[in-house]
Structures are given as structure tokens and as C-alpha cells.
Amino acid sequence: MTWRHVSHTADVGIEVQAATREELFTGAAEALTALLVEPGTSVEGEQVEVPVSLPAGDDASLLRDWLAEVLVAFELDGVVGRDFSVALGPDGLRGTIRGERFEPGRHSLGMEVKAVTYHGLEVGRTADGWRAAVLLDV
Amino acid sequence: MSTRGQVRWERVDDVSWRIPRDEARGMRVDGLVFVDAALARDVEGDPALEQVANVATLPGIRGASLAMPDIHWGYGFPIGGVAATDPARGGVVSPGGVGYDINCGVRLLRTDIRLDDARPHLRDLMDALFARIAAGVGQSGPFHFDDQELTDVLAGGVQYLRKRGLATDDDVEQCEAHGRIDGARPELVGELARRRGADQCGTVGSGNHFIEVQVVDRVEDPWAARALGLEDGYLTVLIHSGSRGLGYQVCDDYLKRFQGVPERYGIDLPDKQLACAPITSREGQEYLGAMRAAANFGFANRQLLTVQVRATFEAVFDKPWPRLGLELVYDVAHNIAKEEEHEVEGERAGLLVHRKGATRAFPAGHPELPARYAEVGQPVFVPGDMGRASWVLVGGPRSLERSFGSTCHGAGRRLSRHAAVKAARGRDLRSELEERGVIALAHSRKGLAEEQPDAYKDVDAVVRVVHEAGLSSRVARLRPVGVVKG
Numbered sequence: 001m002t003w004r005h006v007s008h009t010a011d012v013g014i015e016v017q018a019a020t021r022e023e024l025f026t027g028a029a030e031a032l033t034a035l036l037v038e039p040g041t042s043v044e045g046e047q048v049e050v051p052v053s054l055p056a057g058d059d060a061s062l063l064r065d066w067l068a069e070v071l072v073a074f075e076l077d078g079v080v081g082r083d084f085s086v087a088l089g090p091d092g093l094r095g096t097i098r099g100e101r102f103e104p105g106r107h108s109l110g111m112e113v114k115a116v117t118y119h120g121l122e123v124g125r126t127a128d129g130w131r132a133a134v135l136l137d138v
Numbered sequence: 139m140s141t142r143g144q145v146r147w148e149r150v151d152d153v154s155w156r157i158p159r160d161e162a163r164g165m166r167v168d169g170l171v172f173v174d175a176a177l178a179r180d181v182e183g184d185p186a187l188e189q190v191a192n193v194a195t196l197p198g199i200r201g202a203s204l205a206m207p208d209i210h211w212g213y214g215f216p217i218g219g220v221a222a223t224d225p226a227r228g229g230v231v232s233p234g235g236v237g238y239d240i241n242c243g244v245r246l247l248r249t250d251i252r253l254d255d256a257r258p259h260l261r262d263l264m265d266a267l268f269a270r271i272a273a274g275v276g277q278s279g280p281f282h283f284d285d286q287e288l289t290d291v292l293a294g295g296v297q298y299l300r301k302r303g304l305a306t307d308d309d310v311e312q313c314e315a316h317g318r319i320d321g322a323r324p325e326l327v328g329e330l331a332r333r334r335g336a337d338q339c340g341t342v343g344s345g346n347h348f349i350e351v352q353v354v355d356r357v358e359d360p361w362a363a364r365a366l367g368l369e370d371g372y373l374t375v376l377i378h379s380g381s382r383g384l385g386y387q388v389c390d391d392y393l394k395r396f397q398g399v400p401e402r403y404g405i406d407l408p409d410k411q412l413a414c415a416p417i418t419s420r421e422g423q424e425y426l427g428a429m430r431a432a433a434n435f436g437f438a439n440r441q442l443l444t445v446q447v448r449a450t451f452e453a454v455f456d457k458p459w460p461r462l463g464l465e466l467v468y469d470v471a472h473n474i475a476k477e478e479e480h481e482v483e484g485e486r487a488g489l490l491v492h493r494k495g496a497t498r499a500f501p502a503g504h505p506e507l508p509a510r511y512a513e514v515g516q517p518v519f520v521p522g523d524m525g526r527a528s529w530v531l532v533g534g535p536r537s538l539e540r541s542f543g544s545t546c547h548g549a550g551r552r553l554s555r556h557a558a559v560k561a562a563r564g565r566d567l568r569s570e571l572e573e574r575g576v577i578a579l580a581h582s583r584k585g586l587a588e589e590q591p592d593a594y595k596d597v598d599a600v601v602r603v604v605h606e607a608g609l610s611s612r613v614a615r616l617r618p619v620g621v622v623k624g
Contacts, residue, residue, distance in 0.1 A: 005556065007552050007554035007555065007556035007557060008211070008552050008554055009168045009210050009553075009554050010210060010211070010212075010217065010554075010555075011212055011555075012555060012556070037585060038582075038583075068390065072330065072334070075334060075383055076333055076334060095279065104581075108582065108583065109273070109581050109582040109585070109624075110582060110584060111343040111344060111345060111584065111585060111588070112237045112273075112343055112345045112624060113556070113580065114239060114345075114386040114391065115386050115390050116214055117215045117411075118393065118411065119411050120215075134349065135236045137213070137215075137237075137386075138345055138555070
């Protein structure tokens with residue numbers, strides 16, 4: 001699985017490639033977290049775990065909603081995700097965000113992400129797996 | 139995004155270019171972009187122009203789909219876009235025409251403090267502002283509202299804060315819409331939005347939001363400057379922030395809710411991001427009720443930031459703030475949809491004016507202006523980058539006739555955030571800014587790099603266009619001496 005950040009004039013996008021749909025989702029969550037908190041500044045702080053449950057929907061909407069959960073867990077409860085797991089089934093998404101609590105002064109704040117947008121939102125199959133593109137309003 | 143080819147546009151005069159109405163694109167009106175020749179070259183080929191054309195397809199749009207000289211690409215609507223829709227002609231409201239940061243805006247405080255007298259205290263002042271004012275991410279603000287109080291903020295904005303002793307009569311008077319938009323419906327602001335907002339009222343946020351201490355650097359219109367309480371060499375404070383997580387979540391919730399709504403009303407859109415509903419529909423009315431509540435939260439946020447700025451000045455200069463003359467000049471939104479009466483095609487009409495990255499700029503004599511600005515026009519603040527300058531303008535003589543009483547809102551980005559960070563590699567931006575006479579303090583090192591001066595267009599060029607177009611008139615240029623960022 002690989003992800004990268006894509007530059008727009010005023011905003012930032014995420015592109016992910018993965019062998020499975022589940023990895024696509026966890027990779028996108030890693031890419032989002034790397035924007036919220038500067039990578040390499042994670043510390044062994046208070047460990048937290050947030051369960052996520054989303055009703056069934058199309059892949060693109062599910063990915064957007066999953067990332068919105070990662071964003072809100074960080075913004076509301078300071079959860080800096082380190083390890084994500086996702087299971088996708090007919091009932092929707094069951095996932096977990098595991099990580100540590102943000103500590104100002106120990107973590108270095110990245111950028112404020114306002115929202116995970118629907119603009120240019122794509123999830124699709126490729127020859128060797130899955131690919132996703134998401135645009136963030138920052 | 140539509141792939142109907144590049145839009146065609148033509149020069150109208152020195153400061154405006156027209157995208158002629160193209161029926162094949164479904165345009166109902168022309169597009170009109172306020173740029174001079176140099177800015178036109180920058181914008182040419184940019185998807186933002188196609189977005190101006192796309193907005194021109196919205197049902198009930200009147201006049202033209204407008205864009206200000208700080209135009210750049212946004213979601214559905216361009217940033218710098220203005221669209222007035224007419225409820226009597228099936229006009230629509232579009233959450234994308236307001237944006238995620240509902241009632242993002244700016245307010246300016248003036249002071250009786252001369253820069254020369256303040257110089258020995260500037261470092262302490264900036265350190266104290268940085269220490270006191272929370273970014274709002276990983277850090278709550280000093281104000282906590284319980285459920286009922288938050289409802290009161292959403293319904294009452296700055297007017298509620300006045301009842302709580304957190305705003306003066308002048309703070310209310312000197313605010314767009316007197317700091318409270320009528321018709322707010324707090325019950326339509328969802329639980330998650332409320333949770334995102336509960337601890338964030340009175341926090342600045344990061345990104346391009348800031349609190350800047352400045353000096354009046356050049357007065358262009360001494361009479362207007364006097365009316366606004368501004369004088370060469372004196373300090374001012376510019377606050378740029380919006381409705382924080384609460385507003386972002388309201389937009390998010392309603393974009394989700396608006397999926398499938400245009401189809402239900404038979405509205406054909408060239409771009410899904412323009413999702414909209416008739417103003418008079420239940421969906422449209424509900425979004426507007428929630429948006430007004432978020433807007434009131436935005437006004438209250440900037441007021442609570444003002445409370446903290448005043449307290450910081452009091453501590454550093456050891457005087458109560460009224461003796462430092464730290465009064466609100468004005469507070470104005472630049473991401474909002476407002477119900478306003480305008481003259482269009484020879485008749486008066488009640489319109490919904492979407493301003494997304496555009497500022498209201500009513501001219502002298504407009505009935506909505508506070509008494510003290512009745513003769514001078516509505517103050518407008520245009521933040522530039524942190525190394526150069528910001529501008530104070532007043533509503534211009536032609537703003538009502540040309541732009542539904544609107545003008546620009548900033549310099550507009552030139553470099554992407556990544557390009558800006560790359561350009562900052564191996565440099566010490568804080569020292570560079572200090573050499574330019576600006577003390578810059580930021581919670582995020584990367585944030586400082588993203589917002590460095592080179593990332594922005596020259597605000598002077600943007601302001602020259604709106605001045606010459608008669609949308610707003612130059613009053614004074616403000617030079618930053620210190621900036622606090624999230």
C-alpha cells in the first residue's frame with residue numbers, strides 16, 4: 001500500500017494505492033493523520049482506541065465518511081491514529097482507530113483540516129488492486 | 139468537473155472581463171470577473187473561470203455570476219465568487235456557495251498606541267498573545283458553553299455576548315448585521331457540529347487564520363481614515379477567523395443532506411459540488427436556518443478573540459483597554475449567504491447574495507450601515523500576506539450597481555501549500571520575517587511555511603482593481619509588526 005499527498009493551490013489531496021479495499025481505507029487514514037500531526041513527532045502517550053461503525057454505502061461515500069471519523073476523533077478527542085483497522089461487509093464498515101492522545105508541546109501540529117470533501121472523490125479498481133483520491137478542505 | 143472545453147472570455151474594460159452567456163453550457167446569465175490585464179493572464183486557463191460559468195447555470199441567478207480579482211479554484215463555486223439568486227424566480231441556495239467555514243471573516247480593532255511608543259513592549263505583547271490565544275486544535279479555548287449557552291450563542295451571536303458582559307454596545311453596533319443574523323435555527327445545528335464547536339468559541343484556528351498586530355503605514359483617504367479612527371503610525375489589530383469546527387460540520391452535514399436534492403427539484407447541474415435547493419423549499423430553508431446559526435457563532439468567535447486581545451493589551455500596557463482606545467472598527471463576513479434588497483434590471487428585488495471569499499461593501503448612504511459610517515461607507519478589510527500589507531477600504535460608489543455591494547477578500551494564493559513548504563526548506567522564515575520587522579509566532583512550523591509571504595499574490599494589485607472598478611475605495615494600508623497563527 002502506498003499513499004501520497006497531492007498539492008492544489010489552496011487545498012490538499014490524498015491518493016492511495018493498495019492491494020485490497022481495506023488497505024485502501026487504512027492507507028487513506030494514515031495519509032490524513034500525516035497531515036494533522038507532523039510525522040515523526042508521535043510519542044508514546046496515553047493509548048486510546050476508537051471504534052467506528054458506518055452503515056453500508058458506495059465505496060466512495062464510505063471512504064469519505066471513514067476519513068471524516070478519523071478527523072473528528074482527532075479534533076474532538078485528540079486521537080492521533082497510529083494503527084487503523086477496517087473490515088468491510090454487507091452491513092457497512094467496522095473499524096478501529098488506535099493511537100495516542102495529542103499532547104501540545106510533544107506532538108507537532110500539522111495543518112487544520114476543515115473537512116473531507118466530495119470533490120473529485122474516487123474509489124476504483126486498478127489492474128493490481130485499488131486506488132482512491134480524496135480532496136481535503138484545509 | 140465539466141469537460142465542455144475552456145471558457146471564452148472577453149475584455150470589457152481595464153478592470154473587468156466578461157464570460158458571455160453560453161446556452162450550450164446552460165448559462166442563464168453572463169460571467170463577470172473583475173481583473174486587470176496582469177491578473178487576467180494569471181487566471182486564464184484556470185478551472186476557476188469554468189466555475190464562474192458553472193455558477194451562471196444556477197436557477198434564479200440574477201445579473202451575472204461574479205468573481206473578484208482574488209479569484210481562485212474552489213469546490214463548485216470559485217473562491218472570490220458572488221452569486222445573487224432570486225427566490226421569486228426559483229432561485230436556489232447552495233451550501234458550496236458559502237463554503238465550509240461559514241462566516242469566516244475579519245474584524246479590525248484600532249488603538250491610541252503609537253508604534254514608536256509600543257516598540258519596547260512588542261515582543262512581550264506578541265508572546266502574551268501567543269500564550270493566551272488557543273489555536274483550537276489539541277487545545278480548547280478559555281470559554282466553555284453548556285448546551286443552553288451554546289444555543290444562545292447560535293441564536294444571538296454578539297448580542298447574546300453583550301448580555302453576558304462580553305461585548306459592548308459599540309461592539310454590537312460595529313458588526314455586520316449587528317453581530318446577529320435573524321432567522322437562525324439552532325435546533326437545526328447537529329449534535330456533532332455542536333460538539334465540534336462547544337470548546338472552540340474564542341479560538342483562532344490554523345491554516346490562513348491569524349491575529350495580526352499592525353501599524354497604519356499609509357493613509358490614502360484622510361477623511362475616511364478619521365471616520366474609522368485610523369491614523370498614520372498607530373497600531374491596529376486584525377482578527378481573521380470563522381465559525382471553527384461548528385461551521386465546518388454544518389456545511390458537511392448539509393452537503394450530505396443535499397445529495398439527490400437537485401434531482402428532486404429537477405435542477406440539472408454541470409458540477410455536483412454546486413448541490414443546491416430552491417430557497418423557498420424545506421431543504422433550502424433548513425440549510426439557511428443552520429447557516430445563520432453557524433454565522434452567529436462566527437461573529438461570537440471573533441468577539442471572544444477580541445475579549446482576549448483586549449485583556450492581553452491591558453496586561454502588557456497596564457491600562458484598561460478603553461484607555462488604550464482598543465475599539466472595534468468593524469467586523470465583516472466573507473463566506474456567507476445574505477438576504478438583501480438590490481436593484482436589478484430596473485426593479486427592486488429581494489435576493490439571496492452568496493459571497494464565497496468575497497466581502498460585503500455597501501457604499502455611503504446605505505440604510506444597513508451603522509450611523510457613524512453612514513457618510514463614509516461600510517469598512518472592508520482585505521488581509522494580505524504576513525510580510526507585506528493588508529488594506530482598509532470602504533464600500534465604493536459603484537458596488538451596488540456592479541457587484542451586489544461586494545468586493546474582494548484577500549490576496550489569493552499564488553503557491554500551493556506544498557510548493558510553499560518546499561520553497562521554505564533550509565530557510566528560517568521567522569528570522570526572515572523579523573528582518574522585515576514582523577514577529578511571527580505559530581503553533582505549527584509547517585503552517586508558517588505554508589502562509590509565508592511568497593505564497594500569496596500581491597494584495598496591492600488585487601486592491602487596485604476593486605478600487606478602480608468602484609467596488610470599494612482605498613482608505614489605509616496596514617503593515618504587520620506581529621502575527622500569531624494557529
